[in-house]
Amino acid sequence: MEKKEFIEQMGRALEAVRSKKPLIHHITNYVTVNDCANATLAIGASPIMADDIGEVEAITSISSALVLNIGTLNGRTIESMLVAGKKANEMNIPVVFDPVGAGASDLRNKTTQSILNEVKISVLRGNMSEIRFIAGLDAATKGVDASESDLEGGLKIGCRVAETISKNLGCVTAITGATDILSDGQHIILLGNGTKLLSRVTGTGCMCTSLVASFCGASKDHLIAAAGGILSMSIAGEIAAEKAGKIGNGSFHMAIIDAISKMDAKILIEKAKIHEA
């Protein structure tokens, strides 16, 4: 696909989010859930958070996409994620998986494996440490941020990893970081927007996942959806950094949500730094 055509398709995908207002079911962590809901609303979709096993199938059934985010997983919600994921698969509803902290504990590792084994994922989005863990590579996950040693492997390994996972799982894989690496198993796309400041506010990864799910809820091409969601986040970060980065983290945080709510196809197309690897 031509780069220009890809970017324009992203713009149309954003417009589809705003016109269709897809309902996005989140089973997610309690740390960043408010930001995820507000990011989902800001991009034009509609969030619903529900994690009880007694209702997750019903809620997934009325939704246009499902987010599984293991940031504060527990025995109760892990089971709900598996049940909701299977229901989504049954109904052909896209599932976006954010393996927060995969590699940091056996529980996260086993849960990540269970979800990948039992649920067909549409988009997998994580940082380099999390995705390296999933690829079975050595990963030095330190908490919920990518470790520096994992980042040193750099773009080449990242591209290989994203491509391989995507082929194996039949999904789009997105490794977000200074350069975001996306693959659907055939193409590899590199995205160059964003700012270091995004790592100084909690939940920017989770919000990014919510935006990807919002795009998936409105567009069938999940590579374009993943790119659209990630670029909406990273371009919003750039705009927010320019406006409020010097003021401090609190103002920057709110400016991110401001910028997501003002995002449109024009801004996305103008600012997107994208190329095929």
Place this chain on the structure above:
Amino acid sequence: MEKKEFIEQMGRALEAVRSKKPLIHHITNYVTVNDCANATLAIGASPIMADDIGEVEAITSISSALVLNIGTLNGRTIESMLVAGKKANEMNIPVVFDPVGAGASDLRNKTTQSILNEVKISVLRGNMSEIRFIAGLDAATKGVDASESDLEGGLKIGCRVAETISKNLGCVTAITGATDILSDGQHIILLGNGTKLLSRVTGTGCMCTSLVASFCGASKDHLIAAAGGILSMSIAGEIAAEKAGKIGNGSFHMAIIDAISKMDAKILIEKAKIHEA
């Protein structure tokens, strides 16, 4: 009651919140809980969130009002809500119920029915879809927002529904939306403040419920309390929209809390758009 007298009573009710600082026990969802706590503080009351069955009776006992909000209900907290609600009834502490997403899943429906059957509610606050579901009307609940088809029925049906529920349950019913419909079974009050932007930030309904509970914790007249809480929210929305609506959702969100914290009887009385149906 005269309209002027009603509005002035609301103003005095707000002053009572600020002077009495009532403790408001919340059993609520984890999506918007921080905003609920901050809205409660901003209006002059004091929030406490506690949901373990081992302590909800103790916490309700020292509180001046109880909020039950089923936004992210689960097996554990549903039981706690029933126990806390009964304790509140025993001690004559007002209970404000927010049936978030009623109609969207069997679990929410059954829980809503259980709460209404087992707990005497002082104020029921929801959107048109949620309240239609409770009234036994067809409701096309789509997630946690009112569906457009449910809104089309419009004011007439809404007034009838609010009045009937209030009579049946012996409570005040508040259907919030573009026009808010309140009834205590005898009077029907319409409130015309607010802005569409309020639906673009998550938790404005939940915060509204917290404000209603804050008023109920300081005033015995629950129709006035409901009107005071709802108008504090919707007028704060208007002020915030004027100040920050164009900047974006994040700034608007913070401006809502700013405006609630600056709300006083004078602003409330000046801006209230209220009439009896």
Place this chain on the structure above:
Amino acid sequence: MEKKEFIEQMGRALEAVRSKKPLIHHITNYVTVNDCANATLAIGASPIMADDIGEVEAITSISSALVLNIGTLNGRTIESMLVAGKKANEMNIPVVFDPVGAGASDLRNKTTQSILNEVKISVLRGNMSEIRFIAGLDAATKGVDASESDLEGGLKIGCRVAETISKNLGCVTAITGATDILSDGQHIILLGNGTKLLSRVTGTGCMCTSLVASFCGASKDHLIAAAGGILSMSIAGEIAAEKAGKIGNGSFHMAIIDAISKMDAKILIEKAKIHEA
């Protein structure tokens, strides 16, 4: 120790947080958890929230400090707190305990006692009502804020209480309020920064605890760490109040995070109001 030397050590402790970026494991409440994560990031540390018994030992093991905060405790997380606390003790990782609402319910009281009996705490941080309860004094805890009657006892009793608890538990005790009282059982330090506005935003106590833990994760002297964390919070409050206090609670809230993110040794040293009792 000389006052000047103490303040300069605090400055160096802050620089150590920013250079070491310690990982801070939180088992905390869902009301203020987002602010705790953002405060931890703003001061230069890295937060991870994990509360499932299946992973808390693993997460504590890779962390530099552990926060136990009982704000929304439940049967599941109480057990996790005890297990994580013991693991931290085994590995010599400092534990910072915030007994939110101790005195308000039997569950909070028993949990507080269990934690103090089974886990060796490095720093105990609470308000006057909570700490009085722990000292076995009459405490009139009303929810999660210190009651006025408990505050009337004033500085003298507070100093005695802090000193005694610190001796008995072998920890640093910090009673935060208009004047913060710190003791390690030998010294008593009084801190005079802050603003009343901090009590009008939820979570400023919890954030303070997260900052103390961030300092403990980077410095071995826990009296200096506690003072550094508390002063970072209260000086940030002063700066935020000056900048946004008149605008309202939402803007003030964000300005607190702004000010924490801009805190440095120079500001800390210049503004600290500190003296030995």
